[in-house]
Amino acid sequence: MKRTSSDLSPTVLVVDDNPDMREALRTLLRSVGFRVKLFASVSDFLKDNLPQGPICLVLDVRLPGQRLDLQRELSGGGKRPLPIIFVTAHGNIPMSVQAMKGGAIEFLTKPFQDQDLLDAIALGHARDRAWLQNAEELSELQRRYDSLTPREREVMNFVVSGRLNKQIAGDLGIAEITVKVHRGQVMKKMHASS
Numbered sequence: 001m002k003r004t005s006s007d008l009s010p011t012v013l014v015v016d017d018n019p020d021m022r023e024a025l026r027t028l029l030r031s032v033g034f035r036v037k038l039f040a041s042v043s044d045f046l047k048d049n050l051p052q053g054p055i056c057l058v059l060d061v062r063l064p065g066q067r068l069d070l071q072r073e074l075s076g077g078g079k080r081p082l083p084i085i086f087v088t089a090h091g092n093i094p095m096s097v098q099a100m101k102g103g104a105i106e107f108l109t110k111p112f113q114d115q116d117l118l119d120a121i122a123l124g125h126a127r128d129r130a131w132l133q134n135a136e137e138l139s140e141l142q143r144r145y146d147s148l149t150p151r152e153r154e155v156m157n158f159v160v161s162g163r164l165n166k167q168i169a170g171d172l173g174i175a176e177i178t179v180k181v182h183r184g185q186v187m188k189k190m191h192a193s194s
Contacts, residue, residue, distance in 0.1 A: 011056075012037075013045065014037070056124030085106045089109070091107065144190050149185075156190070158172075
């Protein structure tokens with residue numbers, strides 16, 4: 001069976017300017033089997049490439065020069081919506097509400113319970129895994145569609161709109177048997193059973 005990026009082991013990305021906090025999180029997260037990448041700043045994080053496989057971002061809200069701006073930046077423009085868990089020593093209710101409305105998985109106040117963080121990370125990885133799987137399925141469907149000839153695409157468009165072979169033949173000015181051949185090729189190339 002083909003291995004997909006959603007099958008790879010999950011990674012936790014940690015962005016926190018406190019070196020002690022980064023190390024504590026690295027120790028905790030590695031102890032439960034996660035791959036971990038640490039960043040001291042948002043700019044360091046943005047310079048790096050995202051790893052393959054499911055990802056969850058643990059982000060300190062109060063990084064210098066950064067509030068919830070990164071969340072807005074990461075969720076805009078049709079990009080991969082990274083699951084974010086915000087952590088902070090100085091949170092407030094309006095900030096947590098804004099983060100959650102922006103799609104955050106969790107908003108944890110330091111010091112937090114390890115299990116609360118691990119539960120939020122599990123949820124984040126599940127969401128990202130589902131997103132990756134969906135993106136891979138859409139990519140595969142697009143690859144199959146791209147393999148169709150222009151005539152097969154025409155026939156497919158008529159078929160999905162509910163037209164009968166005889167009607168399609170009349171619309172395209174071709175023989176009904178030719179429509180059946182194209183329809184069969186569409187079914188085969190698209191891996192469709194009906």
